Amino acid sequence: MPIFGKPKYTVVKVSRKKTMPEGLWTKCEDCGEIVYNKVLEENFRVCPKCQYHFILTASQRIALLTDGSSFKAFEDGLRSLDPLKFKGPKGSYPEKLKEDQILTNLEEAALCGRARLEGKKIVLGVTDSRFMMGSMGSVVGEKVTRAIECATAESLPLIIVSGSGGGARMQEGMLSLMQMVKTSAALAKHDDAKLPFISVLTNPTMAGVMASFASLGDVILAEPKALIGFTGPRVIEQTIHQRLPQGFQRSEFLLEHGFVDRVVHRKALKSMLAQLLDYFGGTKGKKS
Amino acid sequence: MAEIWLDFERPIVELERHIEELRIIGTQGEFEVKEEIERLEKKAVKLRKEVYTNLTPWQRVQLSRHPRRPYTLDYIKEITDEFVELHGDRYFGDDAAIVAGLGRMGGRSLIIIGHQKGRSTSEKVERNFGMPHPEGYRKALRVMQMAAKFGKPILSLVDTPGAYPGIGAEERGQAEAIARNLREISILPVPIIVVITGEGGSGGALAIAVGDRVFMMQYAIYSVISPEGCASILWRDAAKASEAAEALKLTARDLLKFGIIDGIIEEPVGGAHRNPGEAARRVKEVVLNSLEDLNPHSPEELVRRRIEKFSKMGVYKE
């Protein structure tokens, strides 16, 4: 049953054997439905049949949640280095960074800045899970921390949209792990200043990101069916030698177990955030 | 158990045994063994030097996991005059993979927490191989917050392969428990000393490893991911763990260089398991000195410095 009334578009079923023209259709990763790209875009990149939420890029996410061109990214110029001179099996870490910079048109896996959401001033951080699986190295940790500190210093509400399958970034070793402390400690100060932080969890939010700032919202919202947890499902299966139950570590599972406040459809996310910001009060930005 | 030695230790241990046998023979007075003992002891010194000055990161990983290595309760027994263990997280249960309690050491009272591994098969299972569930982290936080309430310093001993990857752990919020600890421990208004005694396994270690002074034992490791886990992701082959151990820069010396830890506690020759009493004595000395150093700071100053210390961690270009 569609949550938001009858869809106004047609879903075209195409035999999977037929070749599809590139760029016109997308196959739903969850139900396998073939969806017109135009329809997908109009529907906030949510499958009209099964409501599967496709992963958004950082800029799509910002466009979804902020007013017009109100988002102003912090111009921090932060760039990752290769402090470990990480020796993996193939390709260097700087090469991988460059590859993902070209792919995503982002400098790093996080993008933070000031913005307005239904007129309200906020500090917004988003991660892009296409960039090294949205993993947190020194730069992502520093960007998120500065975003938190900016919100605290300017008495603004903070919203962070997480999407990280990778957690702490292996290629920066323990420097990555320490970003969990850095971001969490900054949130402790934000908390102490009695300012709101709303954490939005998207598919996937795992490991070091979920075990730090993403879990620390005053309110925690999740998009439907997002994979959320600490250890990845494959590692758990290998450890316990059994198959995981259907729906394990999905948003609805976390809602059931008390770790998210609400599961919110992408279409309703912006208005839900605006509604929550209204409740926390005293944070409405001055008209400029 | 008694016969578990690592490959690179075995020649040394065998040589030491041989020397010991000769000593016993010597006491019986039938043979002249003094010269032979001296010769072999010189050989042993040389052998130890050869082996332990050039340990590879992977050999250090093996030492950090050595089945004879002293665990948290072994250290507690050696360094405290008295220890009262406290149990339970007050929500769900008591996790035996983390111990917590009140102790007396060098005339001070303090709170001690730490991961606990088991030694016998049944104890290993009971302690879940030192891999905590959320209850363990919540127990640790509860007791640490109690320390803050009564103005007691905290000593945290870290030794875990990682937080337990299981169904119950996820159902009960493993990630939330770790995150909450990081936020709350970073603002506890009492001195916190952390010693990584064995394995510092990622977030599962970090959840009780935020402190004003963080030390590593010489042969401890501290890593964002296990070498096996890293190898299976990047090399698609867990057998490449030794290469991953090299790449991850997980040794005490590397981490001191990156500013992740504040100091290294030298272990007795061959590692803490070769002389647990001496290893514990050195831990105690470092902890007492650190508490002395931190003594002049007000609670606010402690918290401010602690947050500043962790805020500086990271390497990037601006």
Ligand SMILES: [Zn+2]
């Ligand atoms: Zn679908």
